[in-house]
Amino acid sequence: MLSSFYPVIATDRVRETADFYTKLMGFDITFEADWYVSLRRGGDLPYELAILDHTHPTIPKGYRNKVTGLLLNFEVDDVDAEWERLVVREGLTPTLEIRSEDFGQRHFIVTDPSGVLIDVITEIPPAEQYADRFVTNG
CATH class of the missing domain: 3.30.720.120 (Signal recognition particle alu RNA binding heterodimer, srp9/1)
Known part of the structure; x- marks a missing residue:
């Protein structure tokens, strides 16, 4: 388990x-x-x-590389407040400006010091063409 x-x-x-x-x-x-x-x-x-x-x-030889291509999603209650905190007040440079997506997210992306993408997300209602793509666990 x-x-x-x-x-x-x-x-x-x-x-x-x-x-x-x-x-x-x-x-x-x-x-x-x-x-x-x-x-x-x-x-x-x-x-x-x-x-x-x-x-x-502890990392096997041949795999001792720095991270690349990693995206971590941080879902939050208020993405606009996080934009204000992280970008405006803390001065992080956005890799992707805050925006709303038709597939049901309002988000922005910054990077950590290692180059990992940090996607800060609040779920929003999706556009009609995406609404039926969500699976519910009944």
């Missing part, structure tokens, strides 16, 4: 990446070494994330 699941970001910027998630995204450190930081965001549905030095020997 699966007891946990979380992404691990392989990076050459362990400290800066950990700081991003603790200071801006609400995570707390649960373990910290110079090569690995384990993070947890508590609440009713806790979330975990880890950051690992991409050259660490």
Whole structure:
């Protein structure tokens, strides 16, 4: 039986990446070494994330590469408030400006210090052509 699941970001910027998630995204450190930081965001549905030095020997040879192509979705109650907090007040540079999508999201994208895309999302009603594509678990 699966007891946990979380992404691990392989990076050459362990400290800066950990700081991003603790200071801006609400995570707390649960373990910290110079090569690995384990993070947890508590609440009713806790979330975990880890950051690992991409050259660490626990990663098999041939796979010790920095993260590329990773997109993490952060669903929030008020994406416009998060835009104000992260982009306007904190000065993060948007990779994708805030906008509403026909498929049922209002969102924007920024990047963390390791180049991971952070998609900040609030669900909105989808346009008619997408409404019947959502699956409900009855």
